[in-house]
Amino acid sequence: MSILIQIIIYGLSLGMLYFLLSSGFSLIFGLMGVLNFAHGSMFMWGCYLGYILSLSTGSFLFGIIGAAVCIGVMGLVMEKWLIQPLRGNQLRQILLTFGLIYVLEELAKVIFGTRAYMQFPPEWLSGSAHIFSETVPQYRLFMIFAGVIVFLLMTLLLKKTKLGMIIRAGTDKPRMVQAIGINVARIFSITFALGCALAGLGGAIATPFLGAYPTIDMEQVFNAIAVVIIGGVGSFTGAFYASVILGFISYITSYFVPELSMASTLLAMLVVVMIRPNGLFGGKTSEN
Amino acid sequence: MDNITENILELHDVETFIGQYHILFGVNITVRKGSATVLLGRNGGGKTTTLETISGLRPPFAGTILLDGKDIAGLPAYEIIQSGVGYVPEDRDIFSDLTIEENLLISSRKGNDYDKRLELVFELFPDMKKYFKKKSRILSGGQAQMLSISRALINDNKLILIDEPSKGLAPILIRELIDRINIIKKDNTVLLVEQNWEMATSVGDYFYIVQDGMTVFECTKEELLADDTIKQKYLGV
Ligand SMILES: Nc1ncnc2c1ncn2[C@@H]1O[C@H](COP(=O)(O)OP(=O)(O)OP(=O)(O)O)[C@@H](O)[C@H]1O
Numbered sequence: 001m002s003i004l005i006q007i008i009i010y011g012l013s014l015g016m017l018y019f020l021l022s023s024g025f026s027l028i029f030g031l032m033g034v035l036n037f038a039h040g041s042m043f044m045w046g047c048y049l050g051y052i053l054s055l056s057t058g059s060f061l062f063g064i065i066g067a068a069v070c071i072g073v074m075g076l077v078m079e080k081w082l083i084q085p086l087r088g089n090q091l092r093q094i095l096l097t098f099g100l101i102y103v104l105e106e107l108a109k110v111i112f113g114t115r116a117y118m119q120f121p122p123e124w125l126s127g128s129a130h131i132f133s134e135t136v137p138q139y140r141l142f143m144i145f146a147g148v149i150v151f152l153l154m155t156l157l158l159k160k161t162k163l164g165m166i167i168r169a170g171t172d173k174p175r176m177v178q179a180i181g182i183n184v185a186r187i188f189s190i191t192f193a194l195g196c197a198l199a200g201l202g203g204a205i206a207t208p209f210l211g212a213y214p215t216i217d218m219e220q221v222f223n224a225i226a227v228v229i230i231g232g233v234g235s236f237t238g239a240f241y242a243s244v245i246l247g248f249i250s251y252i253t254s255y256f257v258p259e260l261s262m263a264s265t266l267l268a269m270l271v272v273v274m275i276r277p278n279g280l281f282g283g284k285t286s287e288n
Numbered sequence: 289m290d291n292i293t294e295n296i297l298e299l300h301d302v303e304t305f306i307g308q309y310h311i312l313f314g315v316n317i318t319v320r321k322g323s324a325t326v327l328l329g330r331n332g333g334g335k336t337t338t339l340e341t342i343s344g345l346r347p348p349f350a351g352t353i354l355l356d357g358k359d360i361a362g363l364p365a366y367e368i369i370q371s372g373v374g375y376v377p378e379d380r381d382i383f384s385d386l387t388i389e390e391n392l393l394i395s396s397r398k399g400n401d402y403d404k405r406l407e408l409v410f411e412l413f414p415d416m417k418k419y420f421k422k423k424s425r426i427l428s429g430g431q432a433q434m435l436s437i438s439r440a441l442i443n444d445n446k447l448i449l450i451d452e453p454s455k456g457l458a459p460i461l462i463r464e465l466i467d468r469i470n471i472i473k474k475d476n477t478v479l480l481v482e483q484n485w486e487m488a489t490s491v492g493d494y495f496y497i498v499q500d501g502m503t504v505f506e507c508t509k510e511e512l513l514a515d516d517t518i519k520q521k522y523l524g525v
């Protein structure tokens with residue numbers, strides 16, 4: 001019983017972190033065809049910014065929201081000046097975002113050094129909660145809560161707003177979106193910024209539990225890719241469920257056989273690709 | 289001045305590249321307000337490319353395109369569409385992950401009287417009302433075509449471009465579509481690409497033959513029907 005609850009809470013909270021990280025990555029790839037390898041770097045910068053902003057303002061909430069906004073703006077600038085000029089040239093875009101990993105990482109090292117920064121959860125989240133007589137850290141519950149809220153808000157955005165409908169339409173047929181009179185470049189900018197903001201938020205929320213350090217970008221972009229492969233390209237719901245699955249797999253392996261943590265993610269990807277090449281939720285878009 | 293109000297669209301010596309390939313070499317078309325103009329011609333002649341050039345999806349390399357007297361050559365597609373063009377592409381390209389309603393909603397442009405236009409769409413295509421809240425992926429080929437046309441009709445356009453609406457449809461559906469397009473024609477200016485002889489001749493007022501990337505011949509409906517050699521020479525029928 002106690003192990004079960006532990007697995008559920010820890011696996012789910014890890015899954016929510018993966019979700020914040022990868023949902024934007026998946027949206028961007030699905031809509032724009034841009035495989036943003038620097039997405040993990042956005043996450044990493046979210047870690048640092050969340051840490052600095054909470055420390056300097058004394059407000060944890062301000063820290064995570066501020067980090068999300070800053071990383072969103074960073075994404076907006078990056079899309080406008082770097083990604084957009086290379087539109088239509090996927091190979092160059094991949095090379096660009098790959099190069100950005102190093103630029104953004106070196107920049108972080110120059111500013112923050114190579115050490116890891118540990119951050120404590122705010123006081124109101126540092127205690128324990130009791131679930132079926134089992135004690136779990138409150139911060140874990142907060143991570144789950146934050147992930148679920150973001151999932152609900154994003155679902156609402158995608159299903160109910162015109163912007164969301166256009167994003168879904170564009171993921172299916174980008175050219176046709178222009179042909180109904182929509183400035184697709186603007187939609188791309190907004191989506192890219194939004195996706196980056198989510199990664200920044202994820203990073204800031206992760207810091208009290210992972211810390212902030214310069215190699216976290218690579219670790220996390222690997223997870224984002226795994227989520228997209230398991231969940232299916234461009235599928236938001238797919239990214240959510242794949243993140244949860246990956247969270248459980250990671251936690252369970254790290255609990256029982258810590259050495260196989262990364263191998264288990266790879267194995268999960270492999271199994272999904274063999275059974276459903278388009279991912280668990282992919283391949284639902286039109287035939288043509 | 290008369291010219292400006294009478295012709296909704298004029299193409300003068302339009303040339304277009306697709307990538308490195310020179311596809312259109314000299315397209316000259318005039319679409320009169322309130323008319324239905326049809327582009328005919330064999331496969332690969334450049335009819336679709338012509339419509340894509342007008343809509344801005346493939347900006348021309350040379351030539352002028354006047355929409356209601358204003359040169360639109362080189363403007364981005366969304367600006368051209370927003371200035372009053374409805375585009376019904378060759379492969380329908382409905383957004384299959386969206387419902388019928390959502391397809392129409394995102395197609396409705398700023399300042400549009402959506403409710404009024406929606407009523408018009410429902411009147412013309414009752415199936416759109418019937419499946420309004422359903423994902424458009426469930427639609428049959430004919431219904432998908434109707435949705436694609438509805439997306440253009442949801443706005444009050446100066447010009448509607450329709451690319452081979454009969455493609456892949458059964459004869460009985462084609463006949464129904466002819467009826468509908470003839471109704472649409474009453475209140476709209478239409479530029480239609482069509483290879484189906486029955487649809488082309490029962491809808492069109494003016495005809496252009498597009499061949500090897502050029503408009504090589506133009507005539508009225510009467511001239512086309514009176515002269516069998518046109519059919520033989522350009523269309524191979
Ligand atoms: N993406 C492309 N790349 C290279 N050439 C192309 C491309 N699309 C079309 N073409 C060529 O351009 C020419 C004109 O094509 P277009 O589709 O405009 O013809 P069409 O008259 O509409 O033909 P159809 O009746 O078959 O629809 C063809 O020779 C075609 O092979």
Ligand SMILES: [Mg+2]
Pocket residue numbers: 335336337378451452
């Ligand atoms: Mg064609």
